[in-house]
Amino acid sequence: MKRTVILGGGEAGLIAAAYLERASETNVVVVSERERHVFSFQLYRVIKGMPFDGATLDLRDAFADRAVTVVRDHVRWLDTAEKRVDLRSGSIEYDSLLIALGGVTRLDAVDRSRVSDVRTDAREIQHAVHSGSVRDVVIVGGGPVGVETAATLASLVSDLDISLITSGEHPLADFPERAGRIAEGELGQRGVDVRTGTRATEVTDDGVVLDGERVERSDLTVWAGGVKPNPVIENFDLPRNERGLLVNEYLRCRDADGVYAVGDVVDYPGKVTDGYSAGLEARRAAKNVLRDLRERPPKEYDERWHPRIVYLGRTTALFAADRIVHCGTWPAILRAIAARGYPLFWNYVY
Numbered sequence: 001m002k003r004t005v006i007l008g009g010g011e012a013g014l015i016a017a018a019y020l021e022r023a024s025e026t027n028v029v030v031v032s033e034r035e036r037h038v039f040s041f042q043l044y045r046v047i048k049g050m051p052f053d054g055a056t057l058d059l060r061d062a063f064a065d066r067a068v069t070v071v072r073d074h075v076r077w078l079d080t081a082e083k084r085v086d087l088r089s090g091s092i093e094y095d096s097l098l099i100a101l102g103g104v105t106r107l108d109a110v111d112r113s114r115v116s117d118v119r120t121d122a123r124e125i126q127h128a129v130h131s132g133s134v135r136d137v138v139i140v141g142g143g144p145v146g147v148e149t150a151a152t153l154a155s156l157v158s159d160l161d162i163s164l165i166t167s168g169e170h171p172l173a174d175f176p177e178r179a180g181r182i183a184e185g186e187l188g189q190r191g192v193d194v195r196t197g198t199r200a201t202e203v204t205d206d207g208v209v210l211d212g213e214r215v216e217r218s219d220l221t222v223w224a225g226g227v228k229p230n231p232v233i234e235n236f237d238l239p240r241n242e243r244g245l246l247v248n249e250y251l252r253c254r255d256a257d258g259v260y261a262v263g264d265v266v267d268y269p270g271k272v273t274d275g276y277s278a279g280l281e282a283r284r285a286a287k288n289v290l291r292d293l294r295e296r297p298p299k300e301y302d303e304r305w306h307p308r309i310v311y312l313g314r315t316t317a318l319f320a321a322d323r324i325v326h327c328g329t330w331p332a333i334l335r336a337i338a339a340r341g342y343p344l345f346w347n348y349v350y
Helices: 011-020 039-049 121-129 144-156 177-189 231-235 275-293 328-348
Strands: 003-007 026-032 037-040 057-058 068-072 077-078 084-087 092-093 097-098 101-103 136-140 163-164 193-195 202-203 206-210 214-217 218-222 225-228 245-246 259-261 308-311 318-319 324-328
Touching: 003 011, 011 026, 011 275, 026 259, 037 039, 039 121, 039 144, 057 193, 077 206, 077 231, 097 275, 121 136, 121 144, 121 218, 136 144, 136 206, 144 177, 144 308, 177 193, 177 231, 177 324, 225 231, 245 275, 308 328, 324 328
Parallel strands: 003 026, 003 097, 026 068, 097 259, 136 163, 136 218, 163 193
Antiparallel strands: 037 057, 077 084, 084 092, 101 225, 202 206, 206 214, 308 318, 318 324
16 A cells, blocks of 8 residues: 655644545555644633643544554655655655645744743743733734734733734735734734834843844743744755745645645745645645545645634634635634634544
8 A cells, every 4th residue: 555654743734644544545654743733723722821731632642543653753854766754763665745844933042042932832921921020021923823922911911011023014914904904903902012014133131122223121022923944854855945845836846746745844926824724735735645646637726715813802803814804703703613622623533
């Protein structure tokens, strides 16, 4: 039987594995450095006080008694000519490969020691804002994670001075412009100082340097900014640029038959960088892997319908899909249902 190897145990890798394990044509192997996956859209609930384990999924439990082998190891090298992935503990051969290794923080080691990354330190952020020693909070990053973090903290603790730093003209730069304006207005009503067109260039022990000159005081600096592709792809013999591996309209890596890539590790025209988009890419790439195995032509990836919901605090959320933008209670209800039910769905189905 053919073997499909999936590199990465994040959202995209899990979705691809879940689809492919149902097929009879291939065995599925998932290689992941981590034992647990963190659902990024659950982080605001962790900041509210939800146990961190409720926002995670144990990879081995997720596919227990299923035709998926989970290997906890570090990827070191890829040889597409030999169809072999070298790991820290050995190597594994593949017939089809799906790369979903994700991204890593853009922070250097010095800044990382002075910053709380919302993706890994949600519990520590929750404890810090209730400690009584934090008043000034600076959140770097105006994407969905940064906006949700700012909205959550503003709704959670009334005496915090919160600033959200974003380099774009509005928060949610990948959304329709109207969505960004609405998010900025909603955050402003909750007392969040939104600094648009501003870059955080350095982090100090008690502040953030903005645009290389101004210093914004900060008792707690939260990183919710963008990520860069996992640097291990530099050891892959595949075409890439500074934004990631180059893929075609089928999400197949250029110059490599049977090798697909998705998520923060890829680049293509019109690429949207968020978790939901990575999931859509993973579904299409997994389907194309299966089409290859069945000797059928692949299908193009189409992202025209891309619904997203961003929590804006209390009972308000923002819904955006194509040109449709709505802010109010019903998106918040949908968001709450999805946030509460998704880990349960994974545990029940897999």
